[in-house]
Amino acid sequence: MTTPRGGPGPVLHFADEAPLAGALAQALRVPSLTVGCHRFPDDEFRLTLPSSLPATAVLLRGLQQPNEKLAQLLLLVPALREAGVERLTLVAPYLAYMRQDMAFLPREVVSQRHLGRALATWFDAVVTVDPHLHRVATLAEVVPGRKGVALSAADAIGAFVATRDPSALLLGPDEESAQWVRAAAAAGSLEHAVGRKIRHGDHEVELRLPQGLNLRGRAVVLVDDVASTGRTLAAAAEGVLAQGASRVDVAVTHALFVGEAESLIRRAGVSEIWSTDSVPHASNVITIVPLLARALAAWPPVGR
Ligand code: R5P
Numbered sequence: 001m002t003t004p005r006g007g008p009g010p011v012l013h014f015a016d017e018a019p020l021a022g023a024l025a026q027a028l029r030v031p032s033l034t035v036g037c038h039r040f041p042d043d044e045f046r047l048t049l050p051s052s053l054p055a056t057a058v059l060l061r062g063l064q065q066p067n068e069k070l071a072q073l074l075l076l077v078p079a080l081r082e083a084g085v086e087r088l089t090l091v092a093p094y095l096a097y098m099r100q101d102m103a104f105l106p107r108e109v110v111s112q113r114h115l116g117r118a119l120a121t122w123f124d125a126v127v128t129v130d131p132h133l134h135r136v137a138t139l140a141e142v143v144p145g146r147k148g149v150a151l152s153a154a155d156a157i158g159a160f161v162a163t164r165d166p167s168a169l170l171l172g173p174d175e176e177s178a179q180w181v182r183a184a185a186a187a188g189s190l191e192h193a194v195g196r197k198i199r200h201g202d203h204e205v206e207l208r209l210p211q212g213l214n215l216r217g218r219a220v221v222l223v224d225d226v227a228s229t230g231r232t233l234a235a236a237a238e239g240v241l242a243q244g245a246s247r248v249d250v251a252v253t254h255a256l257f258v259g260e261a262e263s264l265i266r267r268a269g270v271s272e273i274w275s276t277d278s279v280p281h282a283s284n285v286i287t288i289v290p291l292l293a294r295a296l297a298a299w300p301p302v303g304r
Helices: 015-028 066-082 111-122 154-164 175-188 231-242 261-267 289-296
Strands: 011-013 032-034 036-039 045-048 056-060 087-092 125-129 147-151 169-172 191-194 196-201 204-208 219-227 247-255 270-276 284-286
Touching: 011 015, 015 032, 015 056, 015 289, 045 066, 056 066, 066 087, 066 111, 087 111, 087 289, 125 289, 147 289, 154 175, 154 219, 154 247, 154 270, 154 284, 169 175, 175 191, 175 196, 175 219, 204 231, 219 231, 219 270, 231 247, 231 261, 231 270, 261 270
Parallel strands: 011 032, 011 056, 056 087, 087 125, 125 147, 169 191, 169 219, 219 247, 247 270, 270 284
Antiparallel strands: 036 045, 196 204
16 A cells, blocks of 8 residues: 555544544545454454554544553553564554553652653654643653654633624633633633632542632633543532522543543532543544544644
């Protein structure tokens, strides 16, 4: 198979990400090629490469449920290299292990640093969306020596919310969400505010809303990069409703929603849940395909 000079190459994907891969390939006007994956009864994988591979290719693999996906990458990338792929871009719309960006307790392993180095040994470029970069400024620092591109869905989220309710107040639950809330608010010409979160454990979260913020009768949209256990959004929803907000909705980039997260958020009083299609979920209403396609239109991918 030949790739037009300077083009991104075909989009390789696993069957579970066929819809996003197909839409991305269509936007890029390249083929989408499926990597076969058989799971043996003991949970090992047998992978099968597409029949023909060019020297430049994109691999779409979101890293939600990261541990098994990382095992797939561990097996697949060397096989792609052996098959002649020289320039390989990972598109991981959700990039896992970014929140452990320092040792919060003595002897804790800094997962972000080590996963980033592993990705840098496997891939020539890594493209993701709204990675949880807090104490590290750029994705290039996470994948040393490689092209790292961190895109943001915040503009698309802000524009979407503005079509639903131009008078909505965007609220970021914590300081870490401030970067996305500010951008979303600017894109949608919306008001915004940022709260403060104190996390006591995986499932224990305390939220402080900004002092002096008058929420009486306001429609509030909680904006965050990721909903995982849903505790952050549930605590924020309860807080804003207790302060007199007329309704509360949620907009996130990555809809992980593990376990009971969604029902927890609903029980906290959230009306609508909106997310991007970075992680397949029933709440997906905003597509990241144009964002990815712009960055991937040429080799190497464009962006910071
Ligand atoms: C952390 O600061 C992130 O921005 C999210 O707020 C957090 O990861 C959400 O996690 P959970 O849904 O488990 O509260």
